[in-house]
Amino acid sequence: MGRKINLRLVDLTEIDKALRAGLRSLAAVEPISLSDWAAKHFYLSAESSYVEQRWQAYPYQHAIMNAISNDEIEEVTFMKSARVGYTKMILAAIGYFAEHKRRNQALWQPTDDDSDEFCKTELEPMIRDVPVMETVFPGFLAKSKDNTLKQKRFLGSSLHLRGGKAAKNYRRLSVDVAILDELDGFDIDVEKEGSPVTLARKRIEGATFPKLVTGSTPKLKGFSLIEARFDQADKRFYVHVPCPHCGEMIRLRWGGKDKAFGFKWVNDDPDTVMHACEQCGGLMSQADYLAGWQHSRWIAADGTWIDDQSNYRDAAGELIATPKRIGFHIWTAYSPQTSWAQIVREFLSAKTKASGGDKSELKTFVNTTLGETWEEEVEKADLHALMARAESYPLRQVQMGGLVLVAGVDTQDNRFEVVVWAIGRGEEMWVVDYMVIEANPADERDWDKLGTYLDTRFDHVAGGSLRIEAAALDTGGHFTHQAYNFVRHAGASSRIYAIRGEPRQGHPVKGRASMQDVNWRGKVIKNGIKLWHVGTDTAKDLLFGRLKVTQPGPGYVHFSKDLPAEFYHQLTAEVRMLQKVASGEQYRWVKVRQRNEVLDCTVYGIFAAHTLDLHRYTERMWQKLEEVVQPKNGDLFGESPAAPALPAPSARPAASGRSAGNGWLDGLEVNL
Incomplete structure (x- = not known):
């Protein structure tokens, strides 16, 4: 006998909604490009846009956005001026990778403050206003560890937000997408750990x-990280537009008085500005450009171009393999956000100030309007001239x-780098050795390799051998504790000095020492080893002057x-240039390449x-030293004479203003 079952009526519509919501994350997502995703979903928020409205891409933005979303492309570099919509493209990309591709991301800004500001004024309004x-982020308004200024945890992915000044901000992150915004605002070398x-x-x-x-907007020529990335791209693209007169695809260029093409105007009247075609000389107004900008095209120097479907084609129009690394360059003239007349007004104003000696506005114009690097007048050593004067003598002699x-010893994560110099009369210098010692400075046992090397005796062509009388070890970086231990265990008699650089202008090469040490727990120990502060910029000024001496003798620097070649590249890795500081402007030494260990060691x-007071030696003192190290000997193959005994410390002449003995090499070891 059957049983009657009472079933509660349910709303089948609600069941259907719940099932669809639960299965949505398992559904196969239809592929879509970033530009199409943005056209469908992206929105310009009131806090970060002149007009609050749905996104509508400029014609030149499609190829950039689709390169970012193309999985075949590993690196996209965008060297740009201001006002071309880069920040909005990055915001759209963040939303796209979070919602559509569910990929982990990291975004670095130059500083922590920049990162926090970007999160509050750009990112959070975007998340709020893009439905x-x-x-993927239903808990946007909730206070949670998954919703902070440093991290946004979406469904299926995360976004990490960091400042770029500290090396620690790059650690312990594993992501699919890495974005560096305003790259030229970053340090070239982040805490000596790399670019x-x-x-x-x-x-x-x-x-x-x-x-x-x-x-990034580029900054200084030779120091620009974005220009370096752009130059290393497999393909570098520029926007070309059709000339309304001849129909040729041309680039909008600034030009100049000596150029037949580019921006031209009459009698310093910005409102008369037109663009002269480099092919036919025909004049194009901004209205002409905007009338035809839908037909613009990204074209590389070799004729490679990007079609409307973001495919890559050669000059003949044939499809080619998608490049792995792509660079884009664009400047303000292409953007409808600024009139060409306004661009000319900015230039004329900057030109007027530059004629009076203030080039700051002209520099800003080149960087932020033209999207180009500014070439500053700098002082630098001539790399090729130094290489050309190298002499035929062997190292280690x-x-x-x-x-x-x-x-001088520089400590890196996986090695010690050492440069040994011989100093002679008048501080003439010879490179004796350049050694790279593979080691793990975190392992105190590997410091024995450095100790063994610093105990090396080097043969002298006059007969006998010399030891290293004084060595300076940089204690900055990650291995301060190990460096202090090494110096302490070596003892005062070894003349190994723990140092730290002090780039402040006017700081003496041999500055004051402070008592500084740490125990194995990292706690400061009073009355520990001495930490000497080195006036690095002062020493570099001194070295730069010596490198300009062209004849052997006092101050001349000899190379083997x-x-x-890497030795010379590192020795000339910095230039002296005028920089803004808190007190105004000062000439400072600035790196133009990442590796500069040879310069630091020098x-x-x-x-x-200077610790040996060699810069204070008198002629008589040098003569005495020569008699010890390279005595006059008529028969070099005869029996070597015994080394003359140096005067006892109390009898040695004191350098001016110094206590007796400070001007001489106590315990100088010379084997003859």
Whole structure:
């Protein structure tokens, strides 16, 4: 006998909604490009836009956005002026990767404050105003560890927000997409751990579809990280537009008085500005440009171009493989946000100020309007001239005239770098050795390798051998504790000095020492070893002057032909240029390439020479030292005479203003 079952009526519509919502995350997502996603979902928020409205891309933005979303492209570099919509494209990309592709992302700004400001004024309004973002971030308004200024945890992915000044901000992140915004605002070398680009790339290693996006307004020529990335791209693209007269695809260029093409105007009247075609000379107004800008095209120097479907084609129109690394360059003239007349007004104003000696506005114009680097007048050593004057003497052998050996040591994550210099009369210098010692400075046992090397004796061409009389070891970086231990265990008699650089203008090469040490727990110990502060910019000024001495003798610097080219690149890795500081403007030494260990070691070697007071030696003192190190000997193959005994410390002449003994090499070891 059957049983009657009472079933409660349910709303089948609600069941259907619940099932669809639960299964939505398992559904296969239809592929869509970033430009199409933005056209469908993206919105310009009131806080960060002149007009609050739905996104409508400019014609030149489609190819950039689709390169960012193309999984075949690993790196996109965008060297740009201001007012071309880069920040909005990055915001759209963040939403796209979070909602559509569910990929982990990291975005670095130059500083922590920049990162926080970007989050509050750009990112959070975007998440609030783009409705589709609610599907991946339903708890947007909730206070949670998943919704902070440093991290947004979406459904299926996360976004990390960091400042780029500290090396720690690049660690312990594994992401698919790495974005560096305003790259030229970052330090070239982040706390001596490498460039921000290199550190960011490490975060996407291992990703199935790694993506690195860098964008910036460029700054100084030779110091620009974005220009360097742009130059290294596989393909570099520029926007071309059809000339309304001849129909040729041309670039909008600034031009100049000596150029037949570019921006031209009459009698300093910005409202008369037109663009002259480099092919036919025909004049194009901004209205003409905007009438035809839908037909603009990104074209590389070799004729490669990007079609409307973001495919890559050669000059003949044939499809080619998608490049792995792509660079885009654009400047303000292409943007409808600024009139061409306004661009000319900005230039005329900057030109007027520059004629009066103030080039700051002209520099800003070149950077933020033209999207180009500003070439500053700098002082630098001539790399090729130094290489050309290298001499035919072997390394690890002290040449005639070299009387005292000093060394500078730089500590890196996986090695020690050492440069040994011989100092002679008038502080003439010879490179004696350049050594890279592979080691792990975190392992105190590996410091024995450095100790063994610093105990090396170097043969002198006059007979006998010399040891290193003083060495300076940089204690900055990650291995301060180990460096202090090394110096302490070596003892005062070893003349190994713990140092730290002090770039402040006017700081003496050999500054004051402070008592500083740490125990194995990292706690400061009173009355520990001495930490010496080295006037690095002062030492570099001194070295730069010596490198300009062209004839052997006092102050001349000798190089061996056995030195590798990298030695010279590192020695000339910095230039002296005028920079803004709190007190106004000062000339400072600034890196133009990442590797500069040879220069640092040489600066430390100069400090070591100053600890021996060699810069205070009198003619009589040099003569006495020569008699010890390279005595006159008529028969070099005969029996070597015994080394003359140096005067006892109390009898040695004191340098001016110094206590007796400070001007001499106590315990100088010379084997004859």
